[in-house]
Amino acid sequence: MAPTTGSALAAEHLVKSYSGGRGKPPVRALDGLGFEAASGTVFGLLGPNGAGKSTTMKILSTLARADSGTAFVAGIDVARHPARVRRAIGFVAQKPVSDPMGTGVENLVLAGRLQGMRAGEAKARAAELLDRFGLTEHARRQVKTYSGGMARKLDVAIGLMHRPQVLFLDEPTTGLDPEARAELWLELDRMTAAENLTVLLTTHYLDEADRLADRLAIVDHGHVVTEGTPDELKSGLRGDAIVVELAADGADPFTALGAVQRVDALREVGGDGRTLRARADDGAATLPLALAALEAAGVAVASATVARPSLDDVYLRHTGRTFTRAQESASLQTGAEQLVESAS
Structure with a gap:
């Protein structure tokens, strides 16, 4: 099934399972997940750790392949034309992507060159993004000397170097202090207005989804339990x-x-x-x-x-538990799995 006109992202009935390992049953990360995002909007996937958000993003960005289902990015079939998808997207992973020993400008120019940009074009684009993210005065410093907020802004700038049609932001503010998170939110607002691109945002912060997403889907146990604008979801209660x-x-x-x-x-x-x-x-x-x-x-x-009503109330209505309790359960499960792995 092809996406509707004006859609930048579309996923339908995505299923993905991973091996449980050591005789354990497979783990189903996605269980029929589907959504559609309009061009030029910020679409949020909100859910606790382990809900399936990052797996969805990996499939849409061609880093993983779905067991079944269909997905389109910028009108391109992800399974059939992964190379075309990669040229159309920017990806900002949870972990830093920059070289800590390189300077800010060196990281940006390298990212541009890897995307096929000419040297002069890459330098001009790097200067533009350093200015937009307030990093110009730090451009010649090694990234290892950057604060967490500065380094995260540089990661986002790297994802934008080649002017993608769609930008994937995988939990972009995890680990940042409240002040750095608020500052990055402001930069993301300016960025979406200036770049005129579609953003897929995954987050486990309720306030972040409420603040940034034009529309969002709440994900639980690998499928979408409800979808709409933040105001629509809250006013439904x-x-x-x-x-x-x-x-x-x-x-x-x-x-x-x-x-x-x-x-x-x-x-x-x-x-x-x-x-x-x-x-x-x-x-x-x-x-x-x-x-x-x-x-x-x-x-x-x-x-x-x-x-x-808040998004936490929305989550409670559709899943039967609070978002905080879901996060705690996910953290306990992850910790238990890590203990088993270390003891094996």
């Missing part, structure tokens, strides 16, 4: 979110959950450890009723908040 944190020495969570479930004005009531979550048409009016029910049940409360 009617009413306010109520979150109650139970005191450490309070009653058990099951008693608290039962008390809150008896409040008629609340819906979608759920618990996650000592955190209770629910929705209400009028959160400000309903919260006192919930607190009164908890008090009557002898449950001590540490804090309570009312908020407009």
Whole structure:
């Protein structure tokens, strides 16, 4: 199936499995994943570690091959014409791609030359990108002396050297401090406006997806559970979110959950450890009723908040667990696998 007109990225029914190793069953990283992104937009894949985001990006950028399904990038069939796809894309991986011993300008010019640019053209483009990312005064310094934020901006500039039609950003702000993340967000805004390209962004930061993506797909266990603009996804949740944190020495969570479930004005009531979550048409009016029910049940409360819907609420609605809990589960699984590997 070919992508629709005006589409820069299209994936349909992508399936990808990896060997479990040492007699373990295969691991299915993608389980029928599909989405479509319009040209000139930032499309986000949001999900916890292990959801299938990076595998999707590897397939679309020709670094891996799907077991089944179809994918198109810039109108090009990824499986049939991988070389053409590679000429049309820029790729910024999670790990640094620059040579730490080289200077900023040397890294950029080398990237341009590897893409077939003439020497003069590569130098001019490098100067343009160094200026755009605020790195001109650091152009002659070795990259090993750069801060994390500066090095990450250089990685993005390297991906842009040959003026790609589509840029892949695989968790671009992982490991950066909040200030460096915010600075890179601003640069990415300027970059997309100046370059007029399509960006595929993978991230496990809710605020990053909300801030950068024109449209996003939430990925869980290798497939898309919901898709839309951040505002569409949040507005699809009617009413306010109520979150109650139970005191450490309070009653058990099951008693608290039962008390809150008896409040008629609340819906979608759920618990996650000592955190209770629910929705209400009028959160400000309903919260006192919930607190009164908890008090009557002898449950001590540490804090309570009312908020407009967030992407975390969207994730909870479609997966049955909070994004934080999904991240923690993924981290525990990864840690356990690493322990097994080291002990083998």
